Amino acid sequence: MKRVFSAVLMVLIIGSMSLASGSMTEEDGIAFMREEEKLAHDVYSVLHEIWGLNVFGNIARSEQTHTEAVLSLIGDFGMVDPVGENEIGVFTNSTLQELYDELIESGSKSLLDAVKVGLLIEEIDIKDLEELLEGDIDSRTARVYENLLRGSENHLRSFLRQYERLAGSYTPEVLDVERFNEIASGR
Secondary structure, rough: OOOOOOHHHHHHHHHHHOOOOOOOHHHHHHHHHHHHHHHHHHHHHHHHHHHHHHHHHHHHHHHHHHHHHHHHHHHOOOOOOEEEEOOOOOOHHHHHHHHHHHHOOOOOOOOOHHHHHHHHHHHHHHHHHHHHHHHOOHHHHHHHHHHHHHHHHHHHHHHHHHHHHHHHHOOOOOOEEEEHHHHHHOO
C-alpha cells in the first residue's frame, strides 16, 4: 500500500518520536507528553467538527482525560505547564505545532484521510509512550504512561475499525507490523 502522508509530515513524525527518546529527562518527557496528548485532543476535536464522526468526539473526550493525567504529574513535579491557557491548535513545542498543522490539513481532505490521521496519532502516541517507559522514571509516572498506553491502544483499535469499514486493510505508518497486529488483535 502506498504511504499516505507527505514527506514533510513523516519528517515531523520522526522528529516527534526522537523528542520522546530515552535521552529526555523525566520532566522533559512529561512536558512533551502533556502537549502530545493535547495535540491528539485538539486534532480529534477539529476533525469531529468537520466530519461529525462520533469516534472523533468520543476519543477527544478521552484525550482530555489523558492531558489531565499528565497535568497531575506536572503538579507533582512542580513544573510549569507547557499547555497553560493555550487554545485549541496552539502548542509551545514547535515540532508539535507543525505536526498539528499538517495533521489538520491532511485530515480535512476526506473522511478516510481523517481516520488515517487518527491512526497515525495513536501509532505515534504508542511509540512515544513505549520509549518513555523504557527511561528512568518513577513509579507514578510509569503508571500514568501505562494507562495512557492502554488508552492509545484502544483508540487505535477504534480508528482501525473505522478505517476497515471505509477502505479495507491498513498498513501501519510508525509501528512495525508485528507490534501493530498485536495491538489490533487486543493481545
